[in-house]
Amino acid sequence: MSELPFAEVIGDPIGHSKSPTIHKFWLDRAGLAADYRAAHVKPEDLWIYFEERRRDPAWRGCNVTIPHKQAVMKLIDRIDPAAERIGAVNTVVPEHGELVGYNTDYAGFLEPIQPLLAQQHLFRMARVFGTGGAAKAVVLALHDHGFTIVIAARDLAKARSLREAFEPDERLIAPIEIFAHPTDFPFDDREGILDLVVNTTSLGMSGQPPLALDFSHVPPNAVIYDIVYAPLETPLLAEAKRRGLRTIDGLHMLIGQAAAAFERFFGRPAPRDADDALRALLVG
Template sequence: MTRPYAEVIGDPIAQSKSPAIHGFWLDRMGLDADYRACHVTPDGLADYIAERRSDPDWRGCNVTMPHKQAVIAYLDRLEIGAELVGAVNTITRRHNGALIGTNTDVGGFLEPLAAVLAQNHLFRMARVLGTGGAARAIVAALADHGFTIVLAGRDPAKAQSILDAIDPASEHHAVDIAHFSDPTDFAFDDRQGCFDLVVNASPLGMRGQPPLAFDWSHAPPGAIAYDIVTDPLETEFLRNAGAAGHQTIDGLAMLIGQAALAFEKFFGVAPPREHDGELRAMLSA
């Protein structure tokens, strides 16, 4: 007897927390369904999509590195958000068999910022570190909420191309990520009424990856530090931010938020968010 299932694909995939998150929700709700992890290499991506198209039990998948952009070529249509971002992290199948790409990273990233974004600000600025698929979603989310963005990457030309593709009419800036590694004596102006955000949207600082070199003298007083890395949960980036007096947001906030949006697409019901505290404790253990 078969059961409906969804999964997460990537290369590598063993580190993904998505099966634990979706499994937790399925268990709490008593749903007769599965959520799995599937290791898919770049060379195997086309075959994976072709095989899943013909599987009646498959409800879709989450997409992680390095497939968020490459997978677009194998889909039938993108939802507006994914089309703007140019990256897909969730695939679902419609009743007519069409495979639809969406990006729940945008909503997931914004969720823990909702209370601050509901306020009025004289100016909003974000320093975003990274130029991958998650960074594209974050740039789109922030541009839509009126931020001036400084996008930093190892290749400033790539950073500029992302800004040009997503929000060409605004005054954003692309810089080399090394710009933020050394201390600065820059004197920040009065930030009263302003909202400043520093986001690590790269894998730097993740277990097994090179460290992220960011000196917190580059962040104005009151800036919020947000790291999308989930392993380790308390990264050096966040530890240093906290030591410098900044409020911090860890990677589980975005991960759980984007997973909740995907869960509803896969299984047709919203997950039980009242158990978020228990879920976070399980994922942090």
């Protein structure tokens, strides 16, 4: 057992995770005598992992990545209501003798758009691409902040299931392929309207084809948010910038969700005074 307090990230595979870089950066800046590491945990070993960590007084918790975000829910003692609603846990911490599961993707996604959400709007609309692991946290966060949401997906059954989690509406799901082709839809006056386009798929990630989106489907002055962070500027964001639209890259959500977890692990807010240096470290 470790004498130094530590947290970690678990997954299978795990070598790609940027969580150790983020948390060690903050631990150094905060001057905390603690560690953060990565642990390769296979699905069949997940229950053994938690049984061992329960007995380690130095363990402060773990982040959970693919493919364990749902499987861990059956192995812990209590699940935060927000994580229960999302249906996935990405952070587990020991609290008063129990293992408690949280989901920090919700808060992490919202963090970079908080200045927009603080404004008054006549109407808020989001076009969300994808139905995967992060999509439910994203759509629930947007729904809770007054957005009307269109879900674009390859599998309409999954889109339907996702909408049922907050507001069933067959009119607000669409095949993702439709958005690859031009439309002559005449957008009305968007004054006072907040339009958001969000990619939650892996399309545009290194080694993957780009998201096929014809920008005739994108309202004027929309904000384009891509949760992919490798590469930092996806083809979607590059094209949006070329058209003069506001963009948000995936590192914002990654750092935001990590900050929420850091505070649970180590009992103090993450030192956010050097986010630019952290971003440079992550993309360097």
